[in-house]
Amino acid sequence: MSSKYGVMFVGLCGHLSTTAMAGAMAVAKKLCPPIGMISETEKFKAMPFADLSGFVFGGWDIRSCSDSRKALKDIGFDDIDQLIEISKNLEAIQSRTFPGIMLNAGEAISNISQQAHVFKTDRISTAIDKVRDDIENFKLENGLEKVVVINLASTEPLMANPEDLSSCASIQRLIAANRIDGIRPSLVYAQAAITSGCGYINFTPSEGGFSQGLVELAKEYRVPVMGSDGKTGETLVKSALAPMFAMRNLEVLSWEGYNILGNMDGKILQNAENGSTKIKSKDRLLPHILGYQPHSRVSIDYVPSLGDRKTAWDFIHFQGFLNTKMTLQFTWQGCDSALAAPLVLDLARFGILAMERGESGVMSHMASFFKSPFGIDEHSLEKQFRLLEEYCQKVSH
Amino acid sequence: MSSKYGVMFVGLCGHLSTTAMAGAMAVAKKLCPPIGMISETEKFKAMPFADLSGFVFGGWDIRSCSDSRKALKDIGFDDIDQLIEISKNLEAIQSRTFPGIMLNAGEAISNISQQAHVFKTDRISTAIDKVRDDIENFKLENGLEKVVVINLASTEPLMANPEDLSSCASIQRLIAANRIDGIRPSLVYAQAAITSGCGYINFTPSEGGFSQGLVELAKEYRVPVMGSDGKTGETLVKSALAPMFAMRNLEVLSWEGYNILGNMDGKILQNAENGSTKIKSKDRLLPHILGYQPHSRVSIDYVPSLGDRKTAWDFIHFQGFLNTKMTLQFTWQGCDSALAAPLVLDLARFGILAMERGESGVMSHMASFFKSPFGIDEHSLEKQFRLLEEYCQKVSH
């Protein structure tokens, strides 16, 4: 496919968005190899994916952009001339950022927002209409037919009443009653994207961004939805390692995970409310894979000096034959944005493909991309990946 | 199945053999749960496996037995009364150990052998006949019809001319010409076991114990063979983790593995000749799983204070999006015998089952048990395990 497609990010000015856009440009120009992108592997070469060069980026944010040149340097991109050109492109895109939605975003996110970049309203329906208008304008300006919206924003606090989102109708009632404390900004974006006929991808664990109600809505509007919470680091390793213990009938006694990171994500997650959302998402897979719940803890601490370099230490205490106790420890030292950005581009491609093929509702074959795959209880990385392979075989034959 | 089956170990007096036998008794008596045994999991409960209580143990060794009570204590088994009873059973079994074969065993193994426990001969055919007689006598004494022979002995040095073992006929020529420097003790045991109608399982990496020629022989004699080299520790973790890098298109730049251990296995492997055999076996999987050969090293060092507690540190340097370099390290602290013993019992059960079902030749569905699975190029743990599941589904339906 060589047409143009819109890719709109919630969180357009953040590090991840900047890395994803810069990476798409760099890969399209063959300045660096597409390492980390699954859609570029030999295995999937027969798939009719959209060209990266045809991606038209845009989106929303609640704060102004940081210096994109600095952001690029942080991720180790150091060809100076190309850097300057890509920076200019990014600045052009980010200068047209739409103001973001802040309805019931919680304290931590409010603290980092900037007045001038927040769309002011106290009505949910007004906020939804505004996002729908933004999408429409973006399409018109850029001559686009299809757009996917991807939520890359900071993790929102857990919602008090998640059951309210279990159907289209219940969400509709919340909106009609303007029950601001029952929704989050993520719900506004998702509702607006889907009802605008866009594919929607929830890369965050924010519960507003994914629910049974939204899946119903997606079926009604015949668009694909995917989520939740990109699986990029510690949880990725867990989903590869935990099946080993199950396959060998080794009993996991305790699995303790300590995550330290220093970027904006870490800063928001140090707020207990927001951190809980993330931890709930990270801690979901063990009982599914093992068949029982071992003692388990996931903690996330903010360590500013680390910047985007996330470090996780996991300690696994397990019991084997004759009750012998043994341990496995791992230390994962990853660059958060460099791990997440290629997944974002892959997801955009799979989202566009699904739209082109007229697929709608939850795309459960995308489970390997998410910490909390919606609509499926499979958490083993390899089994999740098999679902993707089966889908791709079906598509390419 | 509730009949009696013979299980003969090459290396009957070693730590692993002692642990496997003690464990079989303890599990059969319900003194401890069958953690670590795959054949005892819910998933395979429909399989017609032999009862552990029907296992009759015997075998060969080149040295006398160590104090089994001490060995049991080392592995954390501490019910004193039961310990005494199990020890007595073990002592009774080990007191009937057949003398071992030492033809071209190499220097390191010679150093730990004891004159009184070595069968003296300078003819290969005499050695084979002797092992066949031992098996026959063991069957008669114990009223057994079926026996599996499992090689648990120390790793032998690499052979100079492995090509000589590529067919039944070529092995036969080596034996006829009494080419002692072209064979190893492992070949003697395998040849004798197969031609005696026993299933044969090569739990060691010793190349004499597995070859295309032996597979041919096994087909001719209609017995199952399995091998090589039990996958218990560092390589197990590698086979669970390496597919993650492949599935995410992350490029492994270097994978360095350092293994330290203090048992007899470690002592033998510190000899460069013997160590090479093991390292070759451990270092095989990366190119298969990744599709390319990263910089890679596996080293094994003898650290006496560790005893049976093996520790491995693996350092994985990888590259992601925009060429960002990242690392994953793991430290595996396992008890070698406690990890290997349940696999040995599982293998015995699968071997007996195959004999009962009249299966012959290489059992490639057993790949998940081995570092160097014979006759199949699959090294991903999860894909190997799927082969086992498919086999078991076929058997139980």
Next chain:
Amino acid sequence: MSSKYGVMFVGLCGHLSTTAMAGAMAVAKKLCPPIGMISETEKFKAMPFADLSGFVFGGWDIRSCSDSRKALKDIGFDDIDQLIEISKNLEAIQSRTFPGIMLNAGEAISNISQQAHVFKTDRISTAIDKVRDDIENFKLENGLEKVVVINLASTEPLMANPEDLSSCASIQRLIAANRIDGIRPSLVYAQAAITSGCGYINFTPSEGGFSQGLVELAKEYRVPVMGSDGKTGETLVKSALAPMFAMRNLEVLSWEGYNILGNMDGKILQNAENGSTKIKSKDRLLPHILGYQPHSRVSIDYVPSLGDRKTAWDFIHFQGFLNTKMTLQFTWQGCDSALAAPLVLDLARFGILAMERGESGVMSHMASFFKSPFGIDEHSLEKQFRLLEEYCQKVSH
């Protein structure tokens, strides 16, 4: 010295107390070498320390004793005959345990106490008198002249008004006014011990057990006092490593420490109130050693499967020449009681020695034993140890 000395523990039935007493007996009988005891090293052999065989043990607890045989096995002591004899001795000692004090001990400690083992009173002065009587009776029964009291009990919650303990008089006023919410059980034991003419050692971080007021009191009663908080694991390593960064002018950006443990100590510390006391004590040394406060966190989590095997992971992020960022990580896997018990015996000996020499007040040369050495600001292990060496040189010449 070969006379008899009393050594009374607050927490007589706990794991640490059991290990210290069993160890003293085992070392005195030469069943195992005195590894871990500083007082047994070549360097201090000229010191007139009391014989371990002359120690007469006793003390207080708020719960009954656990099975001492099991406790001994947990710490790897496995000579069965000796085990039985030592167990009998321990049982005899622990069967005469005095009921413990529970005035304002906080919720976590209350939860583990047992009615029958708690001395009931609602007056501080009554509790103090009771402890003094216990000491007097213990001396009479055993024909002792000198006794040291060592607090090995669980960590108490932080006190709301620590300034109240800054002088003898202020403590006296709290007692007179029966201000129960201004004291902790540790204060009762310390006050009683000192006014009974005993040396007092605060091996816990509990603030009631050490204060300027108690030091004044110790001078008045002419007895030695030492504390606080035995330095046995992660903090020990920190006090050895942190000076390296200072000596090399490397800037520590962040020092994150994660501690997991599964014994009673861990269970109590998972209570936020009690954990804060410990964390405050553990986190004290960095600014002292480095001269500035890096980003720093100490967390302690309860992981029951670990039992007495404590594991700590420390991640140190530092900056060097040309602002290059680098890291050092360590994983400490220690057995808590085996690390602490020899220090307890060493402290008892140094305490007895000080009493024999008529030394009184805070023994600042003992700083290397404590996480929060009282009356001195030196936290570098090597510099603290030099103070000990200088003291010993003075004593032995």
Next chain:
Amino acid sequence: MSSKYGVMFVGLCGHLSTTAMAGAMAVAKKLCPPIGMISETEKFKAMPFADLSGFVFGGWDIRSCSDSRKALKDIGFDDIDQLIEISKNLEAIQSRTFPGIMLNAGEAISNISQQAHVFKTDRISTAIDKVRDDIENFKLENGLEKVVVINLASTEPLMANPEDLSSCASIQRLIAANRIDGIRPSLVYAQAAITSGCGYINFTPSEGGFSQGLVELAKEYRVPVMGSDGKTGETLVKSALAPMFAMRNLEVLSWEGYNILGNMDGKILQNAENGSTKIKSKDRLLPHILGYQPHSRVSIDYVPSLGDRKTAWDFIHFQGFLNTKMTLQFTWQGCDSALAAPLVLDLARFGILAMERGESGVMSHMASFFKSPFGIDEHSLEKQFRLLEEYCQKVSH
């Protein structure tokens, strides 16, 4: 002091030399803080050290210079304008590099040398005269009175007959007899530097660069000498940690150290001959600090992908009270040049100071800088540092 001083490096074109010179310029211009330099700390501010801005750099190499701009980027120096200016300065210095000496340098070093940069001779005395001429010319050209020569070259192979270097006279005999196989290039540089009246610092473990004979010579020529082998990484941590085990009477059973690195140093050290020299130097301290020799191994492997980022994993197995076995592991991830360069500048300053003060012979107060401090058996980092503090107190009062 504000005069000019010559600082000549053996290995002028290597990564370390480049980093040291760039760092001196950057610190002198206050572009970055002097982190990592001891001579810049508050503690030593009263010392009359030479200004970095007065350093005039020069030296020798056997190969041309690599792109200094690239080298600077590798170490994280990224102010583009300053980078360009400093690069120009470095290029000017390195373009005047004197050809290096290759007499009996061994195979690994020969492989990296370039014909055009090697001084051709087959006589030792001719090589020495040449280096002396280079020093003289360097002084004249730059109007210098005092020069220190610092050996930063690759590690040479162990010498067969180290005893030959035990006196001035024996070295003189080797030179007179032109016994090329009895010397190494490091000896040529040292002999030439000392007899030219320069201070000489052996930052490498190469044995030719330090010996009793050279110390004698230094006394005769009244110049200071320091060495050997800069203590920058794993050994630095060992010298901080090992005293902890000694001070606590914990018995180290095994101390295994695995070093992986990817720079030129690593490439040379993967040659067994050269690696042995380094390992011998790194493995020296444990028996000195502990008082006994535990099982110990130091291995160094070349992992190209790491570049200058060295990683070391150390595993320490130790025994405590009641024979309990415990472990400490650490992973050190350092940037080799960024750790070594500030030491090189500190050493230059201390060398110049010693020359100004007329000190001659081995400077044993510099022990903390070296893995194999010459003329002193102290290996504890803190005790070594105390020697430095005492020296500095003497100088500044």
